[in-house]
Each structure stands twice: as C-alpha cells, then as structure tokens.
Amino acid sequence: MREILQWTTLIVCAAATAARIPSALRGTNRSLFFIFLLATAAGVLSLDVFYLPIDRALGGINLASFLLRLIVFAAIYLVAYRVSRAFGARDAYALISGRIGLSVLGLFSAALVTLFLLMDFSASSAGLADTGGRSQRNAALLPYYWATARGYPTYISLALLPSLVRTLGSRLPALVRAGAGLMAAGAVATTAGFLLEFAAPAFALERLVVNNAAVLFFVSGLIMVWLARVRAKGTGGLGTSSTDR
Amino acid sequence: MPLPAKAFQRWLHGIAPDTSTADVCRLSGVKRTTLAQQLVRGKVAEATVVSISRAFGANPVRSLAYFEIYHGLADQSILPTPQELVSQISTVDLLRAVIARSGTGTAPHTSEAPQAGLLALGPAAHATSVKNWVDAIDDGELRHRVSAAAGIAPQNYSAQLTANRMAPEVAIATSRAAGVGLTGGLVATGLVTEAEAGWEPGARQAALDMMPDGELAVLAGDRLQAMGKTLRRQEQDQEQTDMILENLG
Numbered sequence: 001m002r003e004i005l006q007w008t009t010l011i012v013c014a015a016a017t018a019a020r021i022p023s024a025l026r027g028t029n030r031s032l033f034f035i036f037l038l039a040t041a042a043g044v045l046s047l048d049v050f051y052l053p054i055d056r057a058l059g060g061i062n063l064a065s066f067l068l069r070l071i072v073f074a075a076i077y078l079v080a081y082r083v084s085r086a087f088g089a090r091d092a093y094a095l096i097s098g099r100i101g102l103s104v105l106g107l108f109s110a111a112l113v114t115l116f117l118l119m120d121f122s123a124s125s126a127g128l129a130d131t132g133g134r135s136q137r138n139a140a141l142l143p144y145y146w147a148t149a150r151g152y153p154t155y156i157s158l159a160l161l162p163s164l165v166r167t168l169g170s171r172l173p174a175l176v177r178a179g180a181g182l183m184a185a186g187a188v189a190t191t192a193g194f195l196l197e198f199a200a201p202a203f204a205l206e207r208l209v210v211n212n213a214a215v216l217f218f219v220s221g222l223i224m225v226w227l228a229r230v231r232a233k234g235t236g237g238l239g240t241s242s243t244d245r
Numbered sequence: 246m247p248l249p250a251k252a253f254q255r256w257l258h259g260i261a262p263d264t265s266t267a268d269v270c271r272l273s274g275v276k277r278t279t280l281a282q283q284l285v286r287g288k289v290a291e292a293t294v295v296s297i298s299r300a301f302g303a304n305p306v307r308s309l310a311y312f313e314i315y316h317g318l319a320d321q322s323i324l325p326t327p328q329e330l331v332s333q334i335s336t337v338d339l340l341r342a343v344i345a346r347s348g349t350g351t352a353p354h355t356s357e358a359p360q361a362g363l364l365a366l367g368p369a370a371h372a373t374s375v376k377n378w379v380d381a382i383d384d385g386e387l388r389h390r391v392s393a394a395a396g397i398a399p400q401n402y403s404a405q406l407t408a409n410r411m412a413p414e415v416a417i418a419t420s421r422a423a424g425v426g427l428t429g430g431l432v433a434t435g436l437v438t439e440a441e442a443g444w445e446p447g448a449r450q451a452a453l454d455m456m457p458d459g460e461l462a463v464l465a466g467d468r469l470q471a472m473g474k475t476l477r478r479q480e481q482d483q484e485q486t487d488m489i490l491e492n493l494g
Contacts, residue, residue: 028494032493082493086489086490086491086492086493171482172482172489225493232486
C-alpha cells in the first residue's frame with residue numbers, strides 16, 4: 001500500500017516532468033518544469049530504495065532527509081509564486097513572495113537547519129523513522145523538526161487557498177477552474193497532513209495517504225491548467241480578445 | 246417539462262402516419278440517436294416536435310398545443326404587445342433606428358423615406374432576446390410570480406435570462422404570469438419563429454416605427470449599457486484567463 005502510493009506519486013511527477021521537457025527547451029515557463037522536477041526529486045527521496053543509497057553517499061547522517069525538506073520548500077514556493085501571480089491574488093502574493101513571505105521562508109529554513117544540527121543522526125533511516133528512539137534529545141526535538149518541515153507548506157497552502165477557491169467559483173474556462181479546484185484540494189490535504197502530524201504515530205498510513213494526495217492534487221492541478229493552455233492555443237484563444245470571436 | 250413519449254407517438258402517428266422513424270429523422274434533421282434516447286427516457290424535447298412539424302408542413306405552435314401542458318397555445322387571440330415586439334429587435338438594429346431618425350447620418354440613403362424599412366431587421370431571437378422580452382413584460386413583480394408558479398429558484402431564473410436561455414414551459418409560465426400572449430417566450434428563445442407564432446409580418450418594424458424618439462433613445466441607451474457591461478465582463482474574464490495561462494501554462 002505504502003509503496004504503491006509512493007511509486008504512483010513518483011511516476012506521475014516524473015511523467016509530468018518528461019512531458020514538460022519540450023516546453024522547457026523552447027523556453028516557455030521553465031519554472032513549471034522545475035516544479036515538476038523538484039516534485040520528482042522529492043518522490044525519489046521518499047522511497048527507501050533510493051533514499052538509503054543516496055543518504056549513504058552523502059555520509060549516512062540523514063542529510064538526504066534534510067535535502068528532501070528543502071526540495072519540498074523550494075517546490076511549494078515555486079508553485080505558490082506562480083499561482084499567486086497567475087490568479088492575480090495580491091493578498092496571497094504578499095504572504096508568499098513579498099517581504100513577509102520571504103521572511104517566513106527564511107524563518108522556517110533557519111529553524112529547519114537549527115533543528116537538524118541539534119539532532120543526532122548517525123544512521124540512515126528513511127522518513128527518520130528510527131531517529132526518535134536514538135536518544136532522549138532526538139525524541140524531544142523530532143516533533144519540532146516535523147512541525148517545521150510541514151509548517152511552511154501549510155502556511156503557503158493557507159495563503160493560496162482563498163484565491164484558489166475564488167477561481168473555482170468564477171466564470172473562467174472549465175479546465176482552469178478544475179485546475180484551481182485540484183490545487184485547492186492539494187492545499188487542504190497539505191493542511192490536513194500537518195494536523196495529522198500531531199496525531200502521530202497512530203495515523204502513519206493516513207498521514208502518508210494525505211501527504212501523497214497533496215502532491216498528486218497539486219501536480220494534477222498544474223497539469224489541468226497546462227492543458228487549458230494547450231487547448232486555448234489550439235483554438236487560437238490565447239492573447240486574443242473575446243470580442244473578436 | 247419535456248413531452249411524454251406516449252403522447253408524442255400518438256401525435257407523430259397523426260402527423261406522419263405512414264412514415265418510418267428513420268424517414269422522420271431524415272426529413273426533420275433530428276438525429277436518430279437523439280430521438281431514440283428521448284423516447285427511451287419517455288421525455289421528448291419540444292425542439293424535436295418543432296423540427297418534425299416543420300418537416301411535415303405543420304405549424305409548430307399548433308403541434309405543441311396538441312400536448313396537454315401546452316393546450317393553451319391553441320388560443321392565439323392575444324397579440325404580442327408593442328413592448329414585446331420591440332424587445333425582439335436586436336440592440337444593433339435599435340441603434341440603427343436611432344441614427345436613421347436623427348436625420349444627420351452621412352449615409353445618402355437616410356434621405357429616403359425612413360419608414361420604408363431601409364434596413365431589414367435581424368431575426369427575432371437575438372443575443373439578449375430572452376432577457377429583453379422578460380424586461381418588456383415585467384411589471385416589477387413578474388420574476389417572483391414566475392418563481393412561485395414554475396417552482397424555479399429566483400437565482401436560477403435570472404441565470405437563465407443572463408444566458409439567454411429559457412425552458413419552453415418556463416417561457417409559457419412567464420407569459421401566463423404576465424398576462425400576455427403565450428407564444429412570446431417561445432419566439433424569444435428561438436424555439437419558433439415569429440411567423441409560426443402568428444405575429445404579423447412587419448409587426449416588429451411597425452412597433453418600432455410607432456415608438457416616440459425619446460422612448461427609443463432611452464431604450465437603446467439601456468440596451469447599449471447592458472451590452473457594454475457584458476462585453477467588459479467578457480474582456481475581464483479573458484484577461485484573467487490569459488494571465489493564468491501565461492503563468493501556469
């Protein structure tokens with residue numbers, strides 16, 4: 001179950017990345033390619049099969065887990081940056097890439113680094129599953145580490161949610177609205193994942209499902225909007241005013 | 246409410262007794278799959294009856310009157326009001342009339358008799374005909390009465406008007422609630438033509454010609470304003486869509 005979910009997420013992300021290669025080479029919206037690429041990298045690092053060898057190569061101190069967290073931060077920031085611009089959400093924009101937004105990103109990153117350095121990670125373990133049992137200090141710090149790791153995506157999700165819901169209820173093309181809806185679902189799932197983190201460890205599987213769903217929702221939402229553009233191009237819709245129809 | 250399939254079969258037998266379903270479809274241009282589906286569901290669309298009537302030279306309005314819920318259509322004694330007639334003239338045609346009347350138009354043909362219908366009016370069902378028709382017969386309370394009588398939520402009713410759509414039975418209910426002839430809404434929605442509804446040829450032009458200049462100017466102004474609002478909204482939507490697609494496409 002666990003493996004199937006993680007592989008599905010990885011395959012979807014990898015396929016989206018591959019499909020974006022031509023546009024990336026053309027130079028259209030490279031950031032979308034990078035979002036998918038980062039999501040794929042995160043998917044790779046979530047799987048034990050890849051995590052353990054990679055971490056061993058990095059010194060076996062769970063640096064890969066730390067890297068994964070930073071990749072997630074980068075991916076969610078890029079998504080939010082693009083979405084807030086696309087949907088003309090000035091409020092979200094300030095909270096994400098304005099001065100406040102960047103300070104929040106800096107704060108979360110600094111907290112993540114500090115907590116990582118304070119913990120003792122002398123053995124590779126995917127998802128830091130065994131780390132808590134290693135020492136008293138680890139057990140005490142681990143919840144904070146997770147709270148920080150999930151906190152930033154949750155913050156971003158909550159900042160984006162209003163503009164996504166607004167778009168969902170607008171008169172824009174169906175594919176765009178579907179995309180906004182899926183991303184809104186992703187934002188909700190991200191928040192739910194954060195809340196479930198505190199209900200651990202009883203809900204390990206539920207947490208995994210919710211977190212994977214969040215990634216899948218965001219990625220499929222982006223794919224929807226992308227399809228809307230492909231469609232608009234096909235009918236010559238993009239850039240032309242509605243009045244000359 | 247679409248028509249019951251049983252009654253439809255009886256009506257079809259009356260109008261085209263020896264014609265196969267395949268031929269009915271071929272002659273009327275109704276898709277065979279569409280008709281089959283409607284028959285299976287037991288609900289035949291009014292538009293199907295209209296198309297078949299035309300193919301067999303029957304008056305669509307009288308054909309609809311064959312069905313119980315549309316019995317009232319048989320009585321065509323109430324003529325459309327002048328307001329209804331003018332509501333079925335497109336905004337652009339109204340604006341043309343304003344210009345023609347001003348007499349200052351630079352076009353040479355304005356010196357000819359302006360009443361002679363120098364420009365033929367476009368068809369009755371135009372881009373905003375449904376909303377304009379309801380506005381023309383509304384006494385201020387009409388929408389409430391229709392919602393109550395037809396069991397349709399007021400916001401759904403307004404949405405239909407904005408989309409320039411209206412189900413035939415709602416159109417009839419609207420006419421009844423306003424106390425006007427029952428065919429007006431069917432013409433406004435384009436289900437039947439004005440001729441099929443028994444409107445005199447040239448009745449719309451005559452109603453327009455009878456309109457005082459001031460009234461025409463105000464009406465044309467209102468229509469132009471509504472048109473501007475719609476266009477602006479469409480443009481805003483388009484701009485927003487473009488921005489989304491540029492950033493995320």
